[in-house]
Amino acid sequence: MSAPTAALTxxxxxxxxxxxxxxxxxxxxxxxxxxxxxxxxxxxxxxAYFSIRGAAPEWPPVQFEEVLKIFPLVxxxxxxxxxxxFTGQLGLRSLRRGDRTGFIRFYAITMxxxxxxxxxxxxxxxxxxxxxxxxxAGTFGTTYYTLTGFHGAHVIGGVIMLGVVLYRGLAGQFSxxxxxxxxxxxxxxxxxxxxxxxxxxxxxxxx
Amino acid sequence: MATTALRPAVxxxxxxxxxxxxxDHKKIGILYVINSFIFFGIGGLLALGVRAELAFPGxxxxxxxxxxxxxxxxxxxxxxxxxxxxxxxxxxxxxxLMIGAPDMAFPRINxxxxxxxxxxxxxxxxxxxxxxxxxxxxxTSYPPLAEATYSGQGTDLWIVAVVLIGTSSILGxxxxxxxxxxxxxxxxxxxxxxxxxxxxxxxxxLVLFATPVLASGLIMLFIDRNYGGNFFDxxxxxxxxxxxxxxxxxxxxxxxxxxxxxxxxxxxxxxVFSRKPLFGYKAFIFATAAIGAxxxxxxxxxxxxxxxxxxxxxxxxxxxxxxxxxxKMFNWIGTMWRGHLTFPTPxxxxxxxxxxxxxxxxxxxxxxxxxxxxxxHDTYFxxxxxxxxxxxxxxxxxxxxxxxxxxxxxxxxxxxxLGKIQFVIMFIGFNLTFFxxxxxxxxxxxxxxxxYSSTAGWNDLNLVATVGSMLxxxxxxxxxxxxxxxxxxxxLAGDNPWDANTLEWAxxxxxxxxNFDHLPDIRSERPVFDTRHPEAAAH
Numbered sequence: 159m160s161a162p163t164a165a166l167t168x169x170x171x172x173x174x175x176x177x178x179x180x181x182x183x184x185x186x187x188x189x190x191x192x193x194x195x196x197x198x199x200x201x202x203x204x205x206a207y208f209s210i211r212g213a214a215p216e217w218p219p220v221q222f223e224e225v226l227k228i229f230p231l232v233x234x235x236x237x238x239x240x241x242x243x244f245t246g247q248l249g250l251r252s253l254r255r256g257d258r259t260g261f262i263r264f265y266a267i268t269m270x271x272x273x274x275x276x277x278x279x280x281x282x283x284x285x286x287x288x289x290x291x292x293x294x295a296g297t298f299g300t301t302y303y304t305l306t307g308f309h310g311a312h313v314i315g316g317v318i319m320l321g322v323v324l325y326r327g328l329a330g331q332f333s334x335x336x337x338x339x340x341x342x343x344x345x346x347x348x349x350x351x352x353x354x355x356x357x358x359x360x361x362x363x364x365x
Numbered sequence: 366m367a368t369t370a371l372r373p374a375v376x377x378x379x380x381x382x383x384x385x386x387x388x389d390h391k392k393i394g395i396l397y398v399i400n401s402f403i404f405f406g407i408g409g410l411l412a413l414g415v416r417a418e419l420a421f422p423g424x425x426x427x428x429x430x431x432x433x434x435x436x437x438x439x440x441x442x443x444x445x446x447x448x449x450x451x452x453x454x455x456x457x458x459x460x461x462l463m464i465g466a467p468d469m470a471f472p473r474i475n476x477x478x479x480x481x482x483x484x485x486x487x488x489x490x491x492x493x494x495x496x497x498x499x500x501x502x503x504x505t506s507y508p509p510l511a512e513a514t515y516s517g518q519g520t521d522l523w524i525v526a527v528v529l530i531g532t533s534s535i536l537g538x539x540x541x542x543x544x545x546x547x548x549x550x551x552x553x554x555x556x557x558x559x560x561x562x563x564x565x566x567x568x569x570x571l572v573l574f575a576t577p578v579l580a581s582g583l584i585m586l587f588i589d590r591n592y593g594g595n596f597f598d599x600x601x602x603x604x605x606x607x608x609x610x611x612x613x614x615x616x617x618x619x620x621x622x623x624x625x626x627x628x629x630x631x632x633x634x635x636x637v638f639s640r641k642p643l644f645g646y647k648a649f650i651f652a653t654a655a656i657g658a659x660x661x662x663x664x665x666x667x668x669x670x671x672x673x674x675x676x677x678x679x680x681x682x683x684x685x686x687x688x689x690x691x692x693k694m695f696n697w698i699g700t701m702w703r704g705h706l707t708f709p710t711p712x713x714x715x716x717x718x719x720x721x722x723x724x725x726x727x728x729x730x731x732x733x734x735x736x737x738x739x740x741x742h743d744t745y746f747x748x749x750x751x752x753x754x755x756x757x758x759x760x761x762x763x764x765x766x767x768x769x770x771x772x773x774x775x776x777x778x779x780x781x782x783l784g785k786i787q788f789v790i791m792f793i794g795f796n797l798t799f800f801x802x803x804x805x806x807x808x809x810x811x812x813x814x815x816x817y818s819s820t821a822g823w824n825d826l827n828l829v830a831t832v833g834s835m836l837x838x839x840x841x842x843x844x845x846x847x848x849x850x851x852x853x854x855x856x857l858a859g860d861n862p863w864d865a866n867t868l869e870w871a872x873x874x875x876x877x878x879x880n881f882d883h884l885p886d887i888r889s890e891r892p893v894f895d896t897r898h899p900e901a902a903a904h
Contacts, residue, residue, distance in 0.1 A: 187543050188539050202579075
């Protein structure tokens with residue numbers, strides 16, 4: 159077939175990060191769309207929570223009213239998680255300015271804060287279990303552990319993403335012109351943070 | 366004369382290694398198609414088991430519990446392991462070519478999406494090996510039936526498999542959307558994209574918003590079953606209908622996931638064999654988007670008889686969906702109107718789609734009416750409806766797509782005679798199987814039963830349906846023979862055997878790994894037509 163053609167080698171329309179800045183970066187768009195699906199996942203869990211809570215005669219159940227007051231670590235853990243979003247942004251700003259040391263330092267701090275959050279959540283779980291609030295202790299326990307547990311799983315996912323970015327950063331990747339992956343990982347981290355704020359409001363403030 | 370041997374940059378690998386490790390969207394698309402077809406075969410054999418048992422009253426071949434496994438895994442395999450991945454496979458193969466991209470946006474994630482599917486299939490089928498057998502609570506797996514009290518480990522394996530497939534779908538949807546938004550060739554604006562790419566776009570949005578909700582519901586079921594959770598057990602404060610709401614919030618949009626790309630395939634084929642542009646290109650796009658949007662507001666029409674949903678709203682929204690669907694029907698008829706029609710096999714399958722999907726649409730509208738649905742709910746009338754849309758619709762479109770794109774995928778044509786023989790057997794078998802189910806449903810035969818009274822008046826129609834199902838099975842023989850012969854010695858296709866007008870026909874058959882040496886100028890939604898007829902290219 160003879161075709162009058164606009165000569166076009168495949169390489170020119172492969173996404174090139176530097177040349178691509180006029181629009182949203184490909185990995186960043188992919189991450190935003192993935193986060194959309196994650197929002198819908200949590201929407202399903204929240205819908206279940208509110209349906210069950212709305213149908214319950216009393217919430218929280220009498221036997222757990224005292225238990226609910228004793229989360230020793232959830233407050234500090236929440237503060238740490240919120241701080242971690244800011245340290246992450248500082249890391250990304252450092253990278254955009256070309257300060258790779260600052261980028262690595264702040265991303266490491268962010269990751270460490272995430273890990274600390276997980277440890278604190280584990281301690282809270284242990285205390286709750288010792289008080290008799292277990293996964294199979296009625297709908298209250300079931301919804302509490304499902305919601306916080308899946309959030310925790312997403313924190314683990316976020317920590318792994320930050321870890322991969324950090325590893326690649328230590329290996330010399332990323333610069334002020336190439337920061338799509340750190341930006342995408344951070345978007346996910348912010349999403350995890352926001353879900354926690356919603357969860358915290360619903361589970362600890364609302365009752 | 367001195368010659369220098371050029372050494373390839375990458376050492377040659379075996380063909381198997383190449384296929385297992387490939388990140389080329391065309392190879393992955395073909396893998397999707399092959400894998401889906403294998404599960405189509407497994408699901409089909411399970412269906413033949415169902416029909417064999419129902420041919421006569423009384424239990425002849427299987428026990429009740431085994432029968433429940435047959436229809437549950439049949440439906441799950443057909444929906445989750447065949448139709449959805451098959452259409453995603455066509456999307457994988459065709460969309461980057463159609464929009465002039467060298468590959469998908471995330472080729473390695475694309476490979477991951479595919480390889481989760483055979484794994485999920487193995488997990489689901491391994492249910493037959495565990496104690497208590499495979500999942501048996503229907504493809505909907507409602508609690509309390511699907512709770513641990515009544516269903517064995519097969520149901521856990523089923524949940525794991527479906528969540529895996531869901532993850533694969535979500536990653537695939539992200540990949541399609543980013544590919545379409547970021548990798549279109551210069552000149553390929555959104556409103557010049559082929560309709561098939563548009564249907565994949567809308568389908569991907571549906572997957573992105575609906576599939577995670579299914580995952581959440583299944584995970585809640587899993588927690589109930591294995592960790593003593595109480596989501597769906599009313600005795601401990603849970604809500605059984607909650608599962609149905611969550612499930613159908615996914616599964617109604619999912620039926621559009623299963624049919625919109627099929628409509629896209631038909632919309633590529635009809636213009637080619639009518640020698641006309643698609644009638645109402647933009648109307649078609651808006652109708653597709655409207656179906657996708659309305660699809661999120663109709664889920665509870667599967668739950669009319671639960672008594673816990675607002676009937677007038679969901680009934681009205683369901684009727685409304687008929688409007689954009691009707692628009693598409695007129696688009697297709699308008700496309701063929703006064704065209705120079707030819708009838709090679711893809712066109713014949715497309716016409717099969719149009720007629721059968723029309724019946725499926727009309728008999729579906731009956732059940733949108735609440736009083737009628739109260740009578741028809743969970744009868745064979747519903748089984749007739751869903752098979753007219755999913756088999757008469759999607760499966761006919763799948764074969765239309767296979768015959769249409771096989772030359773592009775392999776460089777060789779499928780045999781026309783064998784294709785038409787297959788169509789005739791399948792078309793007759795399909796209608797023999799599923800048309801009598803309308804009457805069975807109206808006569809009150811419930812779905813999901815292994816046995817029925819010999820005096821209920823259902824004997825003859827059931828036997829007819831079973832004979833029809835055997836014919837569908839027979840129809841696969843000419844197809845498999847066709848594929849094997851054509852791969853070896855089919856007529857060479859050339860770049861554009863159908864004189865089609867979308868970009869995938871502007872490259873070689875099969876295309877090179879990077880798809881295009883040169884792209885034609887893209888100034889309309891039919892770039893190849895513009896190239897052949899520069900005098901007529903108006904835009």
